[in-house]
Amino acid sequence: MSAIKRRLRKEKIARACMLTAAIIITGSLFFIIGTIVWKGMPYLSLEMLTQTPQGGFYIGKEGGILNAILGSVYLASLSTLLATVIGVPICIFLNVYVKKGSPLSRFSKLLFDVLFGVPSIVYGAIAFSIMVWLGIRASLLGGVITITLLTIPIVVRTLDELILTVPNDLRHITASLGATRWEGAKVLLKYVKPGLMTAILLAFGRAIGDVAGVLLTTGFSDNIPIYLDEPTATLPLAIFFQLSSPIPEVQGRAYASALILTIIILLIVICTQYLASKQKKNRI
Amino acid sequence: MILVIVVGLCVKSEPLFEQQSLIEVLLGTVWSPLKGYFGFLPFIIGTISVTLSALIIAVPLCVSASVYLVEYASARVRQVVLPLVNILAAIPPVLYGVWGILFVVPLIGDYLAPVFGVSTTGYSILAGGVVLAVMVFPIMVSIMVEVLKTIPQDLRAVSLSLGATRLETVQHVLLRKAKPGIVAAIVLAISRAFGETIAVLMVCGNIPQLPQSLFDAGYPLPALIANNFGEMMSIPLYDSALMFAALLLLVIILGFNVVSRGILKRMEEINQ
Numbered sequence: 001m002s003a004i005k006r007r008l009r010k011e012k013i014a015r016a017c018m019l020t021a022a023i024i025i026t027g028s029l030f031f032i033i034g035t036i037v038w039k040g041m042p043y044l045s046l047e048m049l050t051q052t053p054q055g056g057f058y059i060g061k062e063g064g065i066l067n068a069i070l071g072s073v074y075l076a077s078l079s080t081l082l083a084t085v086i087g088v089p090i091c092i093f094l095n096v097y098v099k100k101g102s103p104l105s106r107f108s109k110l111l112f113d114v115l116f117g118v119p120s121i122v123y124g125a126i127a128f129s130i131m132v133w134l135g136i137r138a139s140l141l142g143g144v145i146t147i148t149l150l151t152i153p154i155v156v157r158t159l160d161e162l163i164l165t166v167p168n169d170l171r172h173i174t175a176s177l178g179a180t181r182w183e184g185a186k187v188l189l190k191y192v193k194p195g196l197m198t199a200i201l202l203a204f205g206r207a208i209g210d211v212a213g214v215l216l217t218t219g220f221s222d223n224i225p226i227y228l229d230e231p232t233a234t235l236p237l238a239i240f241f242q243l244s245s246p247i248p249e250v251q252g253r254a255y256a257s258a259l260i261l262t263i264i265i266l267l268i269v270i271c272t273q274y275l276a277s278k279q280k281k282n283r284i
Numbered sequence: 285m286i287l288v289i290v291v292g293l294c295v296k297s298e299p300l301f302e303q304q305s306l307i308e309v310l311l312g313t314v315w316s317p318l319k320g321y322f323g324f325l326p327f328i329i330g331t332i333s334v335t336l337s338a339l340i341i342a343v344p345l346c347v348s349a350s351v352y353l354v355e356y357a358s359a360r361v362r363q364v365v366l367p368l369v370n371i372l373a374a375i376p377p378v379l380y381g382v383w384g385i386l387f388v389v390p391l392i393g394d395y396l397a398p399v400f401g402v403s404t405t406g407y408s409i410l411a412g413g414v415v416l417a418v419m420v421f422p423i424m425v426s427i428m429v430e431v432l433k434t435i436p437q438d439l440r441a442v443s444l445s446l447g448a449t450r451l452e453t454v455q456h457v458l459l460r461k462a463k464p465g466i467v468a469a470i471v472l473a474i475s476r477a478f479g480e481t482i483a484v485l486m487v488c489g490n491i492p493q494l495p496q497s498l499f500d501a502g503y504p505l506p507a508l509i510a511n512n513f514g515e516m517m518s519i520p521l522y523d524s525a526l527m528f529a530a531l532l533l534l535v536i537i538l539g540f541n542v543v544s545r546g547i548l549k550r551m552e553e554i555n556q
Contacts, residue, residue, distance in 0.1 A: 007449050007451075007452070008449065010449075010451060011449045011450060011451040014451045015352075015356060015451070017348055018348040018349065018351055018352035018356065019352055019356075021344070021345045021346075021348040021349040021352065022348075022349040022352045022353060022357070022365065024345060024349075025345060025346070025349050025369065025372075025421050025425060026365050026368050026369065028372065028418050028421065029368055029369075029371055029372045029375075031383075031387075032372075032375065032379065032380070032383045032418070035383050035386050035387050036379060036382060036383065036386075039386055110542075110545070113541060113545060114538055114541050114542070117472075117475055117476070117479075117537055117538075117540075117541045118479070118534060118537060119478070119479025119480065119481065119506060119533060119537065120479075120481070121479065121481040121506045121509050121510055121530070121533075122479070122530050122533055122534050124510075125509055125526070125527065125530040126292060126293070126530070129292070129523075129527070130292075202374075205374050205376075208376070209374075209375070209376020209377070209378065209379075210376065210377075211376070211377060211378050211481070211482040212377075212481040212482055212506065212510055215482075215510055216510075236376060236377075236378040236482070239378050239379075239382060240378060240381075240482065240486070243381075243382065243385065243486070254382070255382065255386075258378070258379055258382045261376065261378070261379060262375070262379060265374055265375060265376065265379075266371070268374070269370075269371050269374050272374075273367055273370075
């Protein structure tokens with residue numbers, strides 16, 4: 001009987017190890033957020049949120065990071081909008097008009113998978129060299145183009161997964177009622193609407209948090225951008241630059257900026273989860 | 285579009301090879317753009333060692349955590365934990381970088397390194413590895429959980445009814461069956477880790493040298509591109525060298541992606 005005892009003891013030990021692993025992984029989330037909140041909270045003030053950098057901001061004088069917050073929001077919303085406008089038709093085309101399993105649909109799916117995995121620094125490098133070639137300087141426009149390239153695969157892939165969950169019956173019914181394929185596509189879109197919002201929010205979250213892509217293409221500026229061809233500050237870049245400063249005041253602001261970014265991201269995540277649960281209820 | 289990108293990068297990096305051969309570029313250890321030497325070995329080694337140390341940390345943790353979540357944990361625990369892991373995936377790299385500087389770097393510099401009798405600032409390959417490991421947790425866990433879920437329930441029932449303990453079932457039946465899927469998850473995680481720029485750049489030290497130990501500073505490829513792009517126009521051949529770095533990265537990631545997709549797809553077909 002000692003053999004079985006040994007086996008059961010082994011089981012208990014292994015189970016404890018696995019539990020620890022699971023706790024470490026989940027805990028790391030709270031740990032990261034906790035560290036940022038703990039460090040950023042003392043530096044967070046209303047001034048940070050509502051003012052642009054004043055003279056001497058980067059040596060620790062007054063001012064805020066409104067320029068970066070607005071810049072990020074502009075950049076992310078513009079490119080998400082563009083990505084949606086381009087990505088949704090692509091997805092509809094691939095799923096409604098192209099025959100399933102045909103070489104074209106298989107190939108383009110693989111392509112979007114690969115594009116999804118291309119690191120943003122590579123997008124940034126390409127966009128930068130194109131901009132140099134065309135003679136455009138670092139500007140909001142350049143950033144928007146780069147981030148759009150980055151987010152199109154996200155929109156297409158997420159939407160694609162969603163359309164796969166649509167029951168085939170729906171398609172047959174619309175077709176048998178005499179609907180054209182275009183009308184069928186409209187029904188399809190209506191069905192996945194909450195999911196579409198999830199895809200857009202995911203893309204927005206990725207767009208607002210990306211650094212490597214905008215590092216080379218968007219530049220940096222203390223002003224709130226008004227036109228598309230102005231260089232723009234973004235929140236992640238602001239964090240990155242402030243953090244490399246040797247002055248503790250400025251570093252503290254970087255922590256506070258990180259806290260703001262965290263809050264934005266968490267809000268987006270909560271919205272996404274909410275919409276995802278709604279999509280589940282929407283199922284027939 | 286992929287084609288355009290690859291061709292564009294090839295054309296851009298071509299001038300580099302008029303002076304040096306491919307082998308010289310890949311295996312050279314001297315990086316001094318001003319003199320016209322472009323050796324990529326320090327950066328390639330830097331990237332590989334950071335990625336490897338991240339994997340060594342992440343793989344055992346993720347495998348055991350996903351096994352726990354699928355086999356042992358109750359449905360309620362799973363419902364709480366999996367969304368949390370997804371949130372981890374949504375956190376932007378720069379925040380990981382901030383966390384790395386605030387926590388990982390001091391931890392390594394002040395506590396871990398003295399234990400091994402090494403003095404370091406903490407900005408090291410190991411720091412990059414830890415931060416990257418946390419970054420790839422969500423990808424690995426979510427794919428592994430999916431993979432383990434596709435395994436038919438019958439297999440578990442048979443193994444348990446033959447008198448195996450749960451652990452033995454996991455070891456001898458489930459992990460064996462799920463092996464290709466786990467490999468695919470790891471490969472996907474590698475391709476993510478390879479391309480990660482900012483978080484690693486912030487904690488890695490960025491010195492173009494051949495790292496001797498885990499506590500040395502390293503300089504991965506993406507960080508190289510990000511740090512030097514601004515000034516590349518002023519030095520001849522610098523731009524084509526950086527473009528070559530981007531190309532190298534892209535090709536590696538393409539390869540990894542295709543491999544892992546292939547494995548995952550074959551697994552789906554087998555289990556259906």
